[in-house]
Amino acid sequence: MIKIFLRILLAQLFVFSVMSCKDEEPASQESPEEIAVRELTDGGNANWVVANGGSVTQDGNNVTAAFSEFEIRFVSNQERKYTSTSNTLVDASGTWGFSGNNFDKIQLSGMLPAAGKEISFSRTGDKLILMFTVPFPEQARVTALAESYVFELVKE
Numbered sequence: 519m520i521k522i523f524l525r526i527l528l529a530q531l532f533v534f535s536v537m538s539c540k541d542e543e544p545a546s547q548e549s550p551e552e553i554a555v556r557e558l559t560d561g562g563n564a565n566w567v568v569a570n571g572g573s574v575t576q577d578g579n580n581v582t583a584a585f586s587e588f589e590i591r592f593v594s595n596q597e598r599k600y601t602s603t604s605n606t607l608v609d610a611s612g613t614w615g616f617s618g619n620n621f622d623k624i625q626l627s628g629m630l631p632a633a634g635k636e637i638s639f640s641r642t643g644d645k646l647i648l649m650f651t652v653p654f655p656e657q658a659r660v661t662a663l664a665e666s667y668v669f670e671l672v673k674e
Contacts, residue, residue: 598614632652648669652667
């Protein structure tokens with residue numbers, strides 16, 4: 519009787535030990551660049567807006583009202599395009615790319631003040647923060663735009 523009891527006990531222990539073993543999730547095969555692209559584009563395209571809880575500061579001063587209609591869409595295709603509402607800092611459309619091997623910094627193409635500048639970004643949930651500085655130019659027409667900017671954008 520004890521032998522039967524021990525066999526049942528051993529069988530139960532074996533079953534429980536097998537059931538308690540969890541398959542380990544495979545390590546992410548994404549490169550740092552792929553992860554950064556996904557952060558900006560949600561793996562395809564993502565639209566980021568100031569409206570609905572975003573904000574903009576210029577050298578620490580709240581200028582959200584001046585950028586209340588701002589939005590930018592990043593697309594993760596091979597050409598890495600972006601579109602933006604027409605404003606004084608970012609061109610209406612162009613391409614984006616990483617700043618060298620810095621996968622937390624992008625650069626936008628175009629002619630407006632943010633073009634070609636190193637733009638730091640970070641994402642937490644449905645919020646994207648873009649930070650960049652527009653240096654003081656020799657051209658008087660954009661001097662008022664020169665300063666540091668922080669765009670806190672909300673995913674649309």
